Amino acid sequence: MLRKRISKTIELPDNRIITIETGKLATQADGSVLIRMGNTMLLAAVVAKAAAEEGAFNFLPLSVDYQEKFAASGKIPGGFLKREGRLGDHEILIARLVDRAIRPLFPKGFNSEIQMNISLISADETILPDALAALAASSALSISSIPFHGPISEVRVARIEGAFLINPPSNLLEKADMNLMVAASDDHILMVEGEMSEVQEADMIAVIRYAHDAIKLHCQVQRELMQAVGVEKKIDKTSDTDGTPLYPAALREAIYADIYAVAKQHIPSKALRKEAFMAVGHRYNEQLTKDQNGQEVPVAGQKTFLLELQNQAIRELILNESIRLDGRQLDEIRSIESEIDYLPSAHGSALFTRGETQSLTTVTLGSKFDEQIIDRAMEDGYNRFMLHYNFPGFSTGEVKPNRGPSRREIGHGNLAMRALKAVLPPDKENLYTIRVVSDILESNGSSSMATVCAGSLALMDAGIPIKAAVSGIAMGMITDPATGRFAVLSDILGDEDHIGDMDFKVTGTHQGITACQMDMKVAGISYEMLEKALLQAKSGRLHILQKMEETIATPRSEGKPHAPKIVTIEIEKEMIGAIIGPGGKVIQEIQKETATHIDIVEQGHKGIVTIFSGNQEMLQKASGRIEKIIAKPTIGEVYIGKVKSVLNYGAFVEFMPGKDGFLHVSEVRLERIENLESVLEIGEELQVKLIGVDPKTGKYRLSRKILLSPDVVAAGG
Template identity: 75%
Template sequence: MLRKIVSKTITLPDNRVITIETGKLATQADGSVVVRMNNTILLATVVAKEGPEEGFSFFPLYVDYQEKFAASGKIPGGFLKREGRLGDHEILVARLVDRAIRPLFDDSLNIEVQVNISLISADSDIAPDALAALAASSALAVSDIPFNGPISEVRVARVHGDWLINPSSSLMPLADINMIVAATEDGVLMVEGEMNEVQESEMVEAIRFAHEHIKVHCQVQREFMEAVGMQKRSLQSTATLTKAMYDPALRQAIYADMYAVAKKNIPSKRLRKEAFLAVETNYSAQLSTNLAEEEVSSVHQGEFLLDIQNQAIRDLILNEGIRLDGRKLDQVRHIESEVDYLPSAHGSALFTREETQSLTTVTLGSKFDEQIIDRVTEDGYNRFMLHYNFPGFSTGEIKPNRAPSRREIGHGHLAMRALKSVLPPDEEILYTIRLVSDILESNGSSSMATVCAGSLALMDAGIPIKSHVAGIAMGLITDPVTGRFAVLSDILGEEDHVGDMDFKVTGTCNGITACQMDMKVAGISYEVLETALLQAKEGRLHIFQKMVETIDVPRLQRKEHAPSIMSIEVEKEMIGAIIGPGGKIIQEIQKETGTDIDIVEKNNVGIVTIFAGNQNTLQKALSRVNAIVSKPVVGEIYTGRVKAVLKYGAFIEFMPGKDGLLHISEVRHERIEDLEQVLEVGEELQVKLIDIDYKTSKYKLSRKALLPSKEAAKAASGG
């Protein structure tokens, strides 16, 4: 059977081309495409179950992204030598795709859908993450799975003032804005990125620029769909609960009581939950009667009640500007913070925003603690890590402690990007830095609490960050019929659940450092986006000021128990002398002083970095290294150790790694018949360096030069 191959191309502003093709690979999937840009090639497939299923309280969409090591001609590291558990980088790319496409599936769709994206060919200058959502959307577009797309996703960056779409990887270190933007033709769906303290207007400009190019991608996908000609399947979801199943009067009564509870301004999440549950209990008998008559499952009953509760909360905000806890729309919750909470940590901070709390620690390590990066498209080391933990007890739930979830990995990555830009350059801070945020309570925006706590902890640890970084999460409630909307500052967990947007913004007092926006509806207007950003700035600066009141500048001195680190430059030729034959000398220094020493060659000099548990051991190791790299000076007196005794003289190690000859004639003024009767191996003695043969690097020593002459000795004895 001949395969029908269909392809379309997208031309970028710099005339580079993206090709989308279907019909050649993985044709037994419901939809499959190959997306190519230069030598970067992605294979995306989608598969969906045949019919709707019961038991899902959420849309069962699964998105996986995997990079094949063969794509760049590499063999995986480790023992197994095969691709295993997805790495954090792959999970983060999968989250980008999931967050972009999830809002465009109908709420009533209750079938399992799986999207698999594989990097099958890598180009070191073309980042695949900016193509992954385009590949997923294209695969959905040519499948029979109902999907309200197409969408696309691009990286937008600003380099030397110029806006670029999907720029080459070599240009990214020069960018002051680096964002991934996903959108439909009509509105923005998802934004994530990092910036170098930019203004809100610049961020909006970047999103607008990205969106204009995404529109072109979407139009090409529509042409792609037409060329393939696939018809979408028709599905009737059993999870769809029509309001006609229940008595309208009963529904109105429940709504009125739910609205009244929402309006009580109950400050505690637990008490609010109990109040809403009391309304459900009050109507349980009537609901059960109706349930039996209509043969509606208890799952549908729960969805019905939750739908009413959510609608009541949304209407209260839109109609009266009242939030569940009584705050104004732009009001931030009460904040408390403190530093140096844990006496044994190198730095720590406790940040509490009402019912959201982060305990964050800083640990300082050496170069040997760096994270090894072994990816398909990247190798190297990472000296700044941030890990985010979200245990079940933080929300009063039971959850086994297992590997970090995708959410935990994503939140930690966002907080890391937020703080990264305020760290000093590597040459100014030699430590490997690990932050760990343990969420002890959570009621909305724990990732932003992590940013705030992380900034405080870094200052407590004495890391000279240039400014605090504060973070805030914004929410949105919209009415598509009337066009009304309300932007909420510092959202609660319930507001996140019922709202249409979760927009996290972090920054210093000078500008934005990172952002993450997820839409739960199909797109957002620029009017709403600009309103949210300006309102976020007000809230962020309020939080920033609260942090400054706790600690305003980094500590000048690190904790007494914090490790010490120092780096010195030595001549390139001295590297071998410090290391010694087979590493003997450097290993000896490390063992005797209890330090870790790293030596690298950079810019034709040797960089020696010493990492010690305290200042005393650091100084001991530094003295040993300085002794090795110091140049012998003719006329200087040294304390040496006898290494070997021969008939004609002795070899003395007068400096670490440097041996000189003490000739038998230079030991005493008197004649010596047998030198072994005068000197023994291991003996310490003072010698004077009297000559250097620079061609052969041979050193001539004298002990006689330090002793009084025969005449002087005789006179001193009275003879």
């Protein structure tokens, strides 16, 4: 088969090149492209099944997988299997970035199963692949016959030393005070996620605008690729209808009026609201069984009809009357309750409740030995701050088997982690490995933001000296494209999230934003909407911070009595060997006897000894042992020594831990000794005085005789 290779290029402002190529690899997929930037290469392939039967799915069955091949960076996977296993958290997070950007752009009603596979097949340590994954996915979809309202693209934009950079080299990101992933089409922003160092709302809008300008070029190049390929898109027959209403207009209007009335009742409880809406359906149950032509309507069709009316009523109520389901104003925050030290045995804990959303969060402090080992295709190392988010079924009154964290849980936990990471003290000031765990006990809107609030409180309860408290808020939006009207909602409910057009989570301190995550469920958002949402989010964020500060305003001055403690000792570099001992004998003995963990690292010309223990007494004991080892002998001082070996002409005595001195036979007694072995025994303890250092050998010289002389005795020596 003759393969037709087509290639297009995107030139970045700094003259770096991104190449999009199709026609050479994976040609049996519906669409496949190879994206290359430097030595980083991504292969994206998409396949769609034939259109499903109408009603087979009431959602878009789209799956996106991103995988990094270890061979891409010349590595063999760790562990026993030595092959790529299940997707790691970082791969799932990148897949979510792609999924959230492309999902809103499929035709409404399109229900064919779609599988998108993106693989890192060649790695460049300076070029991060996550910023290219959505471009690869959009390109593959755009050149396929699959209906898709693209193209779109996604870029990383960072502010480094005051300048905005698109897809910057990885070694520069440590200097960035803003690091965002932005996805957009030509006209609209679709998705934003990232972390920041307490930046202002205006800065965030500016950086998104800058990213959008770069994305427009990506979209233009994709259209050129589509034209070169000659794409013919399929028509989605599942969305075709004859335009005939399912039920008579009078029945529809009557049910709508009843649903609208329920939505207007300001029912605060999610469960009671659900019952009230279901009661409307029950009242019309008999009339809904047949359509206006007398044909039977399946139960699924009846439920879909009622749900559509319910969604429409809630949206119209908000747009027309600025009334929300629970009676709040558009910018009003639900009631907040919080407490710390809820779990007496945890190192730090907090219970945070906002409306019907509740997080019980714990902080556990560990040593360097508890660090998370990172073994990825493009990254090795250790992680000292972890945040895990758990969302059990009972939190929403559902039955759900526990099968490990879902992609949603991994994504929400990552967002909360990034929000709190910005305020953690530098490693030099905090030697703990920190694990934060948020267990969601109730959920009705934005449990990830409750995790941020509870996590901030728990860290302060644990005595971690964070820079400032962090709160989070979830914003929603209802839009009417026909009239241009829109409403921004603060602290959204689960129902409002479900029927809304935007889910925008913002976290930050009093000083500025630390993290954000925005997902659009429609074509996009204007900058006017974005600015209003950000400013309204700021007001809500500050209100929540005020409530949190009523519980705890600053971190505890020290950790809980039962929390582990860490002591650091700075030593001379040459003393490291003395503490470790031959084959690690000395340090292992100290750890065994004191039940502590001891770590030693070199820092320049010094050594840093870190001792970790949950027992203060054992910590002091281990510290004392090390202090003795590193103590410098003082000439003229008297020590209790232990005989290590005996020779004819003298004995070697350990007078300090790890330090031996020579006791000459003439310095043992006042009188002459013929046979030293008859006077001293190995292991015997005796008092000796350090009288000097041999200038030739550097060995310590000891004397016992001087302590027995009449002059010393008379002087009280």
